[in-house]
Amino acid sequence: MTANPRSIGSIRHLSDCYNIADFRELAKRRLPYPVFHYIDGAADDEVTYARNTAAFESVDLVPDVLAGAEDVDTSTTIMGRKSALPLMMSPTALQRIFHWQGERATAAVAEKFGIWFGISSLSTVSIEEVGERWSGPKMLQFYYHRDKALNTALVERAKAASFDAIALTVDTIVSGNRERCKRSGFTTPPRITPRNLLSYAAHPAWALNFLFREKFDLPNLSTHVAAGTGKAVSIQDYFNSMLDPGLNWKAAERLRNDWGGTFCLKGIMSVADARRAADMGADAIMVSNHGGRQLDGSRAPFDQLDEIVQAVGDRVEVICDGGIRRGTHVLKALATGAKAASGGRMYLYALAAAGEAGVERAMGIMQDEIRRAMQLMGRKSISELSRNDLRTR
Numbered sequence: 001m002t003a004n005p006r007s008i009g010s011i012r013h014l015s016d017c018y019n020i021a022d023f024r025e026l027a028k029r030r031l032p033y034p035v036f037h038y039i040d041g042a043a044d045d046e047v048t049y050a051r052n053t054a055a056f057e058s059v060d061l062v063p064d065v066l067a068g069a070e071d072v073d074t075s076t077t078i079m080g081r082k083s084a085l086p087l088m089m090s091p092t093a094l095q096r097i098f099h100w101q102g103e104r105a106t107a108a109v110a111e112k113f114g115i116w117f118g119i120s121s122l123s124t125v126s127i128e129e130v131g132e133r134w135s136g137p138k139m140l141q142f143y144y145h146r147d148k149a150l151n152t153a154l155v156e157r158a159k160a161a162s163f164d165a166i167a168l169t170v171d172t173i174v175s176g177n178r179e180r181c182k183r184s185g186f187t188t189p190p191r192i193t194p195r196n197l198l199s200y201a202a203h204p205a206w207a208l209n210f211l212f213r214e215k216f217d218l219p220n221l222s223t224h225v226a227a228g229t230g231k232a233v234s235i236q237d238y239f240n241s242m243l244d245p246g247l248n249w250k251a252a253e254r255l256r257n258d259w260g261g262t263f264c265l266k267g268i269m270s271v272a273d274a275r276r277a278a279d280m281g282a283d284a285i286m287v288s289n290h291g292g293r294q295l296d297g298s299r300a301p302f303d304q305l306d307e308i309v310q311a312v313g314d315r316v317e318v319i320c321d322g323g324i325r326r327g328t329h330v331l332k333a334l335a336t337g338a339k340a341a342s343g344g345r346m347y348l349y350a351l352a353a354a355g356e357a358g359v360e361r362a363m364g365i366m367q368d369e370i371r372r373a374m375q376l377m378g379r380k381s382i383s384e385l386s387r388n389d390l391r392t393r
Contacts (some may be wrong), residue, residue, distance in 0.1 A: 014361060020325045020346055022231055023362055027098075027352035032199040032204060034184035035097060038235075039348050041180030042292035045107075048291025048300065054139035055300035056332050060391050067378030072371050076382045078340045079165050079262050079284050079317060084114030085367060087330055088342035090286075090321055091118025091141035093235075094188055096125070096216065098352040102211040103130065105356035106347060111136040113363050116340075118167060121154060122188075122238075126219035131161025131184070134161030140166040141266065143172065155258050157220070166259050167286065171267030173247050175239035185234040189216040193220050197380045206234035207333065253280050266321065271311045276313040284339070285312075288321035291344055301332060309337030316364045327369025331377065335385040375376040 001015045011017060011025040030035050033376055042049035044057045089110050096102030103125040110117035111134045118139040119130055129308070131137060140158045145151055158166060169237040180186075190210070192200050200207050210216070225242060255265045255330035266286040277285050287301040287308055302323045308316050317340075324343035350362035379385055 008317050014358055016062060017350070017353065017361060017365075018360075019365065020349060020362065023156060023349035023358060026058035026143050026354070026358075027349045030203065030204045030295060031098070031352050032190070032196065034181075034186040034190060034196050034199065036205070036352070037180040037184050038094075038186045039098060039345065041178055042296070043176035043178055043294055044296035045061075046292060046296065048289055048296050048298050049305070051132070051300040052289070052292055053325050053329075055302040056322060056326075056329045058393055059302075059332055059336075061328060061331065061335075061373075061377060062389055062391055063376055065380035067380075069375045069378050072374045073381045074367070074370055074374065076115055076340065077136070078319075081116065081164055082114070083116055083137065083340070085370060085371065086334055086340045087115060087321065087324070087366060088321075088340055089115065089117035089347050090288075090342040090344040091120045091123075091139060092216075093120035093141075093343045094124060095348075095351060096214070097188065097190065098211070098348060099138055099355045099358075100213045101351075101355040102283065104133075104357050107134040107136075107138070108356055109359040109363055110134070110138075110345075112360065113367065115363075116164075116342075119219055121267065122218055123220060123234070124216065124218060127154075127157045127161050127163070129150060130165060131158075133144055137164045139163060139167045142166050142168045143224075143333070144168065144245045144251065144255070145242055147224055147242070152222060152258070153224065153373075155255070159261075160257070163261075163310040165262040165264055165283070166255070167264040167266040167284075169251070169290075170247065170267045171269075171288070171290050171294050172239055172243055173245040175320055178236060178262075178291070178293060181236065187234050188218075188238075189232055191232040213343070226228050232270065249276060249280065257347055264319075269297045269299060269301070271307055272319075274308045274312045274316070277311045280303075282316055284317040284319055286319045286321040286340075286342060288342075291322055302329075302336070305333060306337045307336055313337050327366055327371075327373045329387060330370055331373050332390065334382060335387060337387070 116137045120141045121143040262283045264284040268285040318336040321342040330341040350358035
């Protein structure tokens, strides 16, 4: 995603941000380049990453006028929980690297807006703290590790913390080729080297917060793996050495049974896999390609959404995950038949730019865009959106 060509002047302050692209520009200013490019980068040539957002431009909205849409209800029910918006804050890892407030900021904003959010197995705030402090609907993004004791511990901790769902990530049995991270030398936690020293030195606010605030940790992993104790490791090496490349449907079913609660599969892209997910009793699937960070050259979630909804939309909730930058993108996904839309970079740029205040501003912008787009479409509720509202170019 390039900088917003419609921006007027330079984005230097939170008050200058009026869309997600503006938050991206501000985040780029405020982060050392290895950290920014970890958020912003994807796999190989980043063709799929670019397509994730561009896909929405291939379909147009067709509004109805004189519909009297003064009172608009943007609420819906997702995986059994009421949500004030048909939008989810997709779980992402390592958030305290991007801003010292990390997952605490995103959780607080999600609760304020009454929407779903998730934390990763690789979160920088513990499952227990999230469960104790925030009451909104929340999921654990579950990375399936080679260490079976760790897998069991994650499930039990999520149960004890009253998480509402587990989302098993199914597209990371091997790491994608993240060339930006290779060039920048990004690790978790960040490691300062002669190659990146100037970038860290040029961002003293970030560096001072990282060095002198709460010590970096991956508390959901630290009792089992060295990567959770502050040892520097690249994400590629972590995925390739720690995650189980043998993850299959039988393992997914065992995890669902061990969890016993609302269960989602994140990373479904084919109709065949969507049908199998419905057959195994999944409550929801996230049509997702991991933000273009895994298989470059694969389809965008929105490109696949229609055929997946038509195949299994009456059996399982379908969530369109990835590329969301505008409220109109959310409406296009809903009109295609998705239960909700979900995004990560959508709020991560804002977190990196300004912490909780940034995330709150970003989600307020998305809320306003969704509401305004519904009014301009002549739709009073989410349930009124349908394929009749769309035309393919």
